[in-house]
Amino acid sequence: MIEVKNISKSFGDEQILKDISLTFEQGKTNLIIGQSGSGKTVLLKSVVGIHKIDKGEIILGNEVYSAMNHKEKQKIRKEIGMVFQGGALFDSYSVYENVIFPLRMFSKMTKKEMTERVDFCLDRVNLHQVNDSYPSEISGGMQKRVAIARAIVLNPKYLFFDEPNSGLDPKTAIVIDNLIKELTIDFNTVTVINTHDMNSVVEIGDNIAFIYHGQKWWTGNNKEILTSDNTELNDFVFATKLMRSIKG
Amino acid sequence: MEFFYHIGKYLLFLKKVFKRPQKRKIFFQNIFFEIEKLGINSITIVFIVSVFMGAVITLQTAYNIEVSFVPLYLVGLGTRDSMFLEFSSTIVALILAGKVGANIASEIGTMKIREQIEALDMMGVNSESYLVLPKIIAAVFSYPLLTLFSMFIGIFGGYLAVYFTNAIPVDDFVYGLHYYFIPFYISYSLIKMVIFAFITATIPAYQAYFIKGGALEVGKASTKAVVYSSILILFFNVIITQILLS
Numbered sequence: 001m002i003e004v005k006n007i008s009k010s011f012g013d014e015q016i017l018k019d020i021s022l023t024f025e026q027g028k029t030n031l032i033i034g035q036s037g038s039g040k041t042v043l044l045k046s047v048v049g050i051h052k053i054d055k056g057e058i059i060l061g062n063e064v065y066s067a068m069n070h071k072e073k074q075k076i077r078k079e080i081g082m083v084f085q086g087g088a089l090f091d092s093y094s095v096y097e098n099v100i101f102p103l104r105m106f107s108k109m110t111k112k113e114m115t116e117r118v119d120f121c122l123d124r125v126n127l128h129q130v131n132d133s134y135p136s137e138i139s140g141g142m143q144k145r146v147a148i149a150r151a152i153v154l155n156p157k158y159l160f161f162d163e164p165n166s167g168l169d170p171k172t173a174i175v176i177d178n179l180i181k182e183l184t185i186d187f188n189t190v191t192v193i194n195t196h197d198m199n200s201v202v203e204i205g206d207n208i209a210f211i212y213h214g215q216k217w218w219t220g221n222n223k224e225i226l227t228s229d230n231t232e233l234n235d236f237v238f239a240t241k242l243m244r245s246i247k248g
Numbered sequence: 249m250e251f252f253y254h255i256g257k258y259l260l261f262l263k264k265v266f267k268r269p270q271k272r273k274i275f276f277q278n279i280f281f282e283i284e285k286l287g288i289n290s291i292t293i294v295f296i297v298s299v300f301m302g303a304v305i306t307l308q309t310a311y312n313i314e315v316s317f318v319p320l321y322l323v324g325l326g327t328r329d330s331m332f333l334e335f336s337s338t339i340v341a342l343i344l345a346g347k348v349g350a351n352i353a354s355e356i357g358t359m360k361i362r363e364q365i366e367a368l369d370m371m372g373v374n375s376e377s378y379l380v381l382p383k384i385i386a387a388v389f390s391y392p393l394l395t396l397f398s399m400f401i402g403i404f405g406g407y408l409a410v411y412f413t414n415a416i417p418v419d420d421f422v423y424g425l426h427y428y429f430i431p432f433y434i435s436y437s438l439i440k441m442v443i444f445a446f447i448t449a450t451i452p453a454y455q456a457y458f459i460k461g462g463a464l465e466v467g468k469a470s471t472k473a474v475v476y477s478s479i480l481i482l483f484f485n486v487i488i489t490q491i492l493l494s
Contacts, residue, residue, distance in 0.1 A: 077372035088367035
């Protein structure tokens with residue numbers, strides 16, 4: 001479990017996160033949703049430790065992650081897998097080299113064991129015969145899957161996804177959503193997904209937190225979100241014609 | 249004030265760069281990779297620049313002393329000392345600041361805007377040390393070798409110039425090359441190049457590492473990297489020359 005307690009974050013004079021408290025459960029897909037500029041990416045990056053919070057606490061498991069020094073955080077980060085918005089694959093490395101990278105850096109496995117683990121992870125994300133391809137040679141959906149394979153290769157306890165479906169067609173987005181859901185259950189991870197894709201919200205939103213102007217505005221699940229009477233949330237959820245037609 | 253802010257930030261950046269590498273095997277692999285990229289891949293440009301510099305120095309010196317009573321062998325001596333003292337280190341360093349500096353800045357800058365550096369940090373990798381330290385070591389190791397190569401090729405360029413133009417007799421040129429040779433000139437040039445290599449590797453890395461934004465900022469960082477590296481090379485050239493040759 002991850003607990004976020006009363007965190008605030010400012011950049012200069014602008015306060016981005018205002019006293020946010022949330023709980024992300026293990027074995028469930030925890031979604032952070034909100035409009036562009038609402039602060040959800042800052043929230044995600046604060047939770048993983050990329051941004052240093054001004055106030056509050058972030059507790060990973062039983063440890064206060066936000067109070068750790070750089071060295072202690074580096075240790076914990078080996079238990080965290082993160083998929084960035086654009087995939088953040090290393091351009092000069094092949095698919096195989098990208099996925100094996102964390103193992104080469106942090107595991108004591110033999111080369112054979114590492115190769116087996118990479119093959120397992122690539123197989124798990126349904127990628128075959130692309131080991132020698134470079135990121136620029138594969139599609140956006142495949143890049144996301146490689147990034148997911150790299151994120152799970154060290155068997156993490158915590159998985160973070162920053163807008164995993166951005167730039168993907170709806171069909172591929174569903175494949176990625178289902179994959180994230182399966183991995184969360186299979187690996188029993190605490191999975192936190194930052195998204196504004198309503199398909200993802202409806203499909204895999206076990207726990208949902210709606211961030212509005214840097215504040216936690218609403219929490220619930222994918223069933224409750226469709227029947228909520230929260231005005232700001234409804235403006236966001238039912239912004240498209242398609243979603244309004246679902247509401248009826 | 250901004251100048252001192254950047255000096256401080258640069259020194260803190262270097263402190264992180266010089267942290268102990270996390271995985272020695274990967275670190276050495278990266279060094280060899282960078283030696284190939286920064287050093288071996290620069291051989292062609294160094295060859296072209298050096299051969300023409302040597303030829304031009306030789307021809308200019310020869311035409312300038314044509315009507316005087318200065319001995320002709322001084323053309324060889326002038327070519328040798330010009331290459332050894334200045335051209336094979338400073339000019340080659342300026343050329344490399346353009347080629348390698350822009351390369352480092354664009355590589356690290358692109359990694360930064362595509363969140364690849366954040367991805368490294370997220371994995372628990374010390375990104376500063378992982379990305380920059382192998383480049384520094386590769387540059388400090390390979391640039392002096394490129395300087396020696398440039399010295400040899402520059403003199404060869406001068407030899408070709410007198411051979412094909414008959415500006416002076418070839419024998420006089422060769423005699424001048426041997427005349428009053430001071431071995432310290434080579435050490436002086438190599439010492440300079442080690443410092444220039446450090447500048448050429450760290451300034452572009454620093455410029456690129458802290459960029460925010462998109463492709464436009466990567467371009468700006470590359471330009472700044474080349475300009476600042478070149479200015480620092482020229483500045484330290486004066487300082488080192490004063491220290492070592494005074």
